[in-house]
Amino acid sequence: MIRTLVVILLTMINAHVAMAQTDTVTMRIKGMRCEECAHKVKTVVKRLPGINGMTFNFERRTATIAFDRAQTCLDSIQDRLAATGRYKASSYSPADTIIRGMGLRIDDMHCQKCYNRISQRLKAMTGIDSMAPHLDKQYIFVRYDANRTCKAEIRRALGELGFTPVNYYSGPKVGYAYFNIPASQVNQATIDEVLIVDGVEDANVNSRQNSLAVTYFTDETNAEKLAADIKAAGIEIVVPPAHECDEK
Template sequence: VYQPHLITAEEIKKQIEAVGFPAFIKKQPKYLQLGAIDIERLKNTPVKSSEGSQQRSPSYSSDSTVTFIIDGMHCKSCVLNIESALSTLQYVSSIVVSLENRSAIVKYNESSVTPETLRKAIEALSPGQYRVSITSEIESTSNSPSSSSLQKIPLNTVSHPLTQETVINIGGMTCNSCVQSIEGVISKKTGVKSIQVSLANGNGTVEYDPLLTSPETLREAI
């Protein structure tokens, strides 16, 4: 299952072949079949304005801005995945995701949704590898003339857990597929913040919460 606006079946095939495995497309992608309900929805979809400017998400009279810390992003595809998913939500007016800062700044309608709901929405995105926390403050803005500055509202959030780092020697790896397999499995384990596996060095560096897991547990999982 893939998102055709981010990658094509042919590109997936080439990436599999690049790591040393023969691949072919068994079933060609089907063209989208639209039913009567889908066609009616398309008719009601807002179009570009007469000036030709791109349609933007609605700006609400009472918007808030929240910053999330996101662990589990590895590439620009992760950034596009999160941005495209949340930008389709009616109560989200804008979102900017930074791979370098591991963060997402979301502007949303505070009367329609809470930061906690948005946090869960990001964690629920495929492939389910994101771990999201809310920063200690959100900024609330109002479009009313009497409002001239941002109001900072503290949130009761859980502080970041203590993290430790361990290096685990791994034997038997032969290709990048082994690396991806180990990273994919271990990154989903409880207490794991991040993992980087090196095929050349034959080891994996894991950042974890010692209250939730241990190096021995991680070694056995590998």
Template sequence: MKKSLFFFAALMLFQSAMAATSDTLTVRIKGMRCEECAHKVGTVLKKVNGFETVSFDLEKRTATIAYDRSKTCADTLKGRLDATGRYKTAPYSKTEVIRRGIGLQMADMHCQNCANRITKRIGQIDGVDSIAPHLDKHYVFFRYDANKTSKGEICKTLSELGFTPVSYYTSKNISFAYFNIPANLATEETAEVALALDGVDDANVNKRNKSLAITFVNTETSVEKLQQELKEAGIEATIPAPHECKEK
């Protein structure tokens, strides 16, 4: 019993000592725009003696770095990143405005009334300052402050309104698919299955609509191929009949 208590006390002292020398630093890295960039930033940091962990927020372009201040310091970490040229650091403040813009495609946005509901509800989210619906292409462009809200929060609210948002791009190589799926398969797991398919850039499920929306690279796959691959994965996805909007 005494040995166990001694071991526990020693462990607590060790953890306290580790915590006493651990510190964090959050910086903005404006050149960090994607997962690959974040991976490269992490590779640079791992070479610094005393570096512990790093987490990223790509919308804010921030990196939060944990380090052992008995072995390194904030200036050394920032200096290593600044030396890359592309991933130079800048101070981060929770009060600054970080403008971001996203386009979201919603095949279930059918008419002006749909667009009006989206504009009214999303306009109530703190940080959103611009909403531009494009009914002909079923997409909406949103501009927002990433220090106040996020793409995830906007998508969540759109889903609650009854829409199925996925990433929108203007490239001719990008297309969109929209399927009806069984109620028991209207889950996040189904979206994950879709995301794992070749050529898929984004996927989202709406439980209320029992729908699955997909953004895909049309040089790599097609609606028919996606439908077949989903079926092979146990997901019966059907293309809905042309919609007759009751809100008109």
């Protein structure tokens, strides 16, 4: 019994010592924009002794690193990243202002009245810096503080209004599609099925419109093939009639 208690006590002491030696730091990583970048950052940092774990936030361009301060230190981590010539680390604070921009194609944004509803809703959100509508191309550009909101929250807010936003790009090799689908298929499973279709870059659904919106690459597919592939995935799409705007 005494031996068992001693073993338990030693285990608790060792765990406490290990916890006491572990530090966690969040730093901004210049040039880190995607999962591939994060993989490179992780590969570089993991070469240091004592790195216990890493998580990333791409919108903030931050990495949160847990490390054993008995084996390495913040300066060593920063030096290792600086040596890459691309992923330079700097300090991060939750109080920082981190302005990011996103373009959103919104096929069910038809007129100024639609945009006014969007503008009113987004302006009420914390972290929105500015908005620029392009009604002729049915997209908006939103600048926001990534330390106070995020792309997912902005898209969720637009979805609650009855819109179906997807990623917008100005390049010539990007196309957009918009369909009506049965209410029973307005779910995450449909999004997941569409995202694996050849050429698809982004997809979204909306329960108020029973809609499916898609961003796709025109050098990998076209409107006809995209529709056929989505139907082949079991999604019952219908191209909606042209919208008749009632704006006065």
